[in-house]
Amino acid sequence: MSALGDLLAFQRETEALGQVMGRLGWDQETMMPRGAALQRGEEMAALEGVLHARRTDPRVGEWLEHATPGTEAEAAQLRLIAHSYTRACRVPGDLAAEIARVTSVSQGKWAAARKADDLAGFLPVLGQVIDLRRAEAAALADGGDAYDALLDGYEPGITGAEIAALFDRMRPGLVDLRAALRDAPPAPVLTGHFPRAGQLALAQEVAEVFGYDLTRGRIDEAVHPFSSGSFNDVRITTRIDEAEPLGCIYSTIHEVGHAGYEQNIAQDFGLSVLGQGVSMGVHESQSRIYENQLGRSPAFCHWLFGRMRDHFGPLSVNSPEEFARAVNRVAAGYIRTEADEVHYNLHIMLRFDLERALIGGDLALGDLEAAWNDRFAADFGIAVDRPANGVLQDVHWPVGLFGYFPTYSLGNVYAGCLHGALRDARPGLDQDLAKGDLAPALGWLRDNLQTHGGLRTPRATVEHATGAPVQEAALLGYLEAKYRALYGI
Structure with missing residues (x-):
């Protein structure tokens, strides 16, 4: 040879x-x-x-x-x-x-x-x-730079300084939008008892609606939902709280976004360096656009409202519009994985700054909890009540994934760019989503991004799909339009 x-x-x-x-x-x-x-x-x-x-x-x-x-x-x-x-x-x-x-x-x-x-x-x-x-x-x-060296393992081609500058540009718009929403009438809350069996059945149904091929995957439960594998064996997990079904549904959709990326990579690339997501930021763009721009859209919530009633009977919210507001409710909370779209990136910014300081030697381990709690109180306006809701909540640092956290926000930025291009390409997207028909949107993502795997660099992968430079403005504009409409401000 x-x-x-x-x-x-x-x-x-x-x-x-x-x-x-x-x-x-x-x-x-x-x-x-x-x-x-x-x-x-x-x-x-x-x-x-x-x-x-x-x-x-x-x-x-x-x-x-x-x-x-x-x-x-x-x-x-x-x-x-x-x-x-x-x-x-x-x-x-x-x-x-x-x-x-x-x-x-x-x-x-x-x-x-x-x-x-x-x-x-x-x-x-x-x-x-x-x-x-x-x-x-x-x-x-x-x-x-030591932190840049770790970051390169998850998002090649970007530095900690570039991410810090990106976050500095994003923070004012997020803080201003959060302040405007805080003064608006609160969104309704979905309450009730939602049995485990019903949640698992609906999670599987939603996973298949979002294109997850269960002949090449499976759904299990875990403390911290995740996706694992590539090529023809891609598995996901979810978690269940019988008082809060949205966590199960949307963690499932999120992980299906990761799994769908892997399952849709060209078969010729299987078991090669091209046969996997090109970076964690691009990977996250798929999970976030599945979960948020598609799954939390008011249009898709119209379909999901009907399926929720079919599985669980009458709900504490009485219309698809109320359900969409409950799904997209904005409220400061401790847990990153449960955060709304407005607060989510603030969670990431906190972790990015702390882990960068830890690796750089600017933050001592014994001061980590106090640093976390002080920053959280400043950013979210509430005091951390216990470690499980604070510095112990994520698995990333315990398993050594330093440099991983900022890729979540990069994924949000990439998803904002992709969503704008998708809507330009599919003007009837909302009508499709309202019927629970994800095929047109998923087909566009598959053909323009997912099938190419690691063929291009991360940024080039997104720019090839959208035909435009990567900019945070698309994400910020999407958040402004969506949440001001939902809250009527």
Whole structure:
């Protein structure tokens, strides 16, 4: 075989092993018995060692040097493999394995600490994770900015300084809109009892309406909903509260957005570096446009209102219009995953600033809770009542995902751009959504973005789909128009 053929065959096996690693993580959060946590940590460390050895194999460097691409897809694969190879070679194998072991164990300890509100007992474990990620960041940065080095693993081509500038531009508009809505009459609240079986049945129905192929996926429950896998095995999770069904429905739609992206990538790209979402920001753009611009649109709420009544009987809201206002109710709250669209990015800005300071050494671990609580009170106007509603609420830091949080807001910005282009292309979108017909919208997203996988860089992926530069103005304009209309201001 040629150097290119040898490299791509080797990479396919590496990608397959990476999927096995992901399946271990899925199992850990859904079905693994609690007593298996330490053993799972050893298993994850062992497999990470195998993967790291493959990712740093000297033959990869030799193949890259001699490989000649013949197509755009081959050139993109060489670019992505070279990027991954450079990063992997900078991280010692024993450090990569230790990170896998410690973060696997940390995840279980975080879940217990969150349930018990035991931040003090968890801080030593979190300190280990931070120290390991700092060591990794120093190796990756090679003299550059440590936080940028971690961010590059989730959103290549952007820096922490660029994100900080973006957030500075977004914050005033979000704060002004929040203030205007706070003075408006409050939206109704959906109340009642919504049995678990009914929620699961409706979640599956909605997942299929949003294009989720259950022959290549499944829906399970988890403490923190997530999507896992790629190609032809893409699994999602949701969570259920019998007093609050919207959390189940919209976490399902959100994760279906991630899963739909993976399932719709061209089959020719499967088990290659192109056969997965190009970045976490672009991935998040799919989950957010599914959940918010489509799923929370007043038009789709008209259809969902009928299905809610079919599953649960009469509701505490009496019309599709009231239901849409309840679905899009704006209120300051503790939990990021339950935040409305107006507050959501403020949650991300808080986490971005704190994690950047933690990695940079500007914030001591012992000061993290106070820093979180002070910032939260300033941004949201309410005091954090317990760690589970504050610094312990997210799984990201316990499992070492420093640099991940800002990609959520990047995803919102990308989704705003995509939504504008989608409406230009599909002028009858609201009529489709009101009938529960997502096919035209999903087809546009599939053809213009999802099928291309990792073919282009993150920003180029969005700009290719929309035909315009990425700008936050589209998101801010969408939020202004939607919420001022819903609240009549």
